[in-house]
Amino acid sequence: MIELIKTTADFIKSKISATPEVAIILGSGLGGLANKVEDAIAIAYKDIPNFPVSTVEGHSGKLIFGTLGGKNVVAMQGRFHYYEGYNMKEVTFPVRVMKMLGVKYLIVSNAAGGLNPNFKVGDIMLINDHINFFPENPLRGKNMEDFGPRFPDMSKVYNPELIKIAENIAKQENIALQKGVYIGSPGPTLETKAEYRLFRIFGADATGMSTVPEVIVAHHQGMKCFGLSVITNVSEPINPEEETTHEEVQNVAGIVQPKMTTIITKLIENI
Numbered sequence: 468m469i470e471l472i473k474t475t476a477d478f479i480k481s482k483i484s485a486t487p488e489v490a491i492i493l494g495s496g497l498g499g500l501a502n503k504v505e506d507a508i509a510i511a512y513k514d515i516p517n518f519p520v521s522t523v524e525g526h527s528g529k530l531i532f533g534t535l536g537g538k539n540v541v542a543m544q545g546r547f548h549y550y551e552g553y554n555m556k557e558v559t560f561p562v563r564v565m566k567m568l569g570v571k572y573l574i575v576s577n578a579a580g581g582l583n584p585n586f587k588v589g590d591i592m593l594i595n596d597h598i599n600f601f602p603e604n605p606l607r608g609k610n611m612e613d614f615g616p617r618f619p620d621m622s623k624v625y626n627p628e629l630i631k632i633a634e635n636i637a638k639q640e641n642i643a644l645q646k647g648v649y650i651g652s653p654g655p656t657l658e659t660k661a662e663y664r665l666f667r668i669f670g671a672d673a674t675g676m677s678t679v680p681e682v683i684v685a686h687h688q689g690m691k692c693f694g695l696s697v698i699t700n701v702s703e704p705i706n707p708e709e710e711t712t713h714e715e716v717q718n719v720a721g722i723v724q725p726k727m728t729t730i731i732t733k734l735i736e737n738i
């Protein structure tokens with residue numbers, strides 16, 4: 468595994484001139500950030516040795532290297548979801564490669580269903596903790612000692628300093644932020660009403676199908692993590708007439724995009 472990661476990192480290093488300090492996984496709400504990266508060099512996933520092969524047709528994933536907020540960054544346009552059939556090692560492979568490139572911070576975004584009854588569609592939730600409800604842990608198997616410990620502490624996975632900086636930025640910019648716990652589940656089904664209730668009882672505020680695997684691996688290898696969720700639908704009040712569609716999820720994420728972009732750009736400026 469380490470050899471694969473190293474081969475991939477060496478290939479990428481031969482294509483870029485500066486070491487990226489910050490990695491951003493452009494999930495829902497942050498897609499537009501790709502256009503804000505200056506002096507960008509893009510490398511398609513299909514051209515990167517050992518990168519998982521995209522299963523979604525017409526979905527051309529790429530890594531974008533350049534500067535944003537005065538820092539050298541790498542943005543992942545397109546992530547690998549567990550529900551697409553990738554195993555956990557594949558889902559998190561890019562995050563391992565980022566570490567070998569020298570990345571110190573991981574910023575992620577996602578779309579999520581709101582469980583907290585105070586949440587409304589279109590809210591942005593700062594993730595301050597997570598619950599791993601995937602059927603697997605990406606660190607299962609032989610520990611890669613070069614990256615991190617066998618039994619990583621998980622008490623501060625979402626970096627408290629980054630959270631504080633982001634909260635200050637949101638205040639200055641007059642952007643309302645919710646804060647809470649994200650529960651990651653495998654999907655691709657959205658939750659039944661009973662599952663939404665269960666997740667709420669578990670203590671989660673929002674639920675989605677990504678982020679947890681990547682953040683576990685990033686934290687294992689000592690990267691400081693920060694995450695935002697776009698609340699694209701809510702489970703409360705439960706309205707029997709209302710269904711959640713993928714289009715709805717994408718529309719809400721698009722509307723919230725300018726606010727998310729502002730927070731993340733200024734956060735990068737300030738770290």
Ligand code: HPA
Nearest residue numbers: 578579580657674675676
């Ligand atoms: N559940 C899981 N993932 C999601 C949801 C949801 O309700 N909304 C957007 N992504």
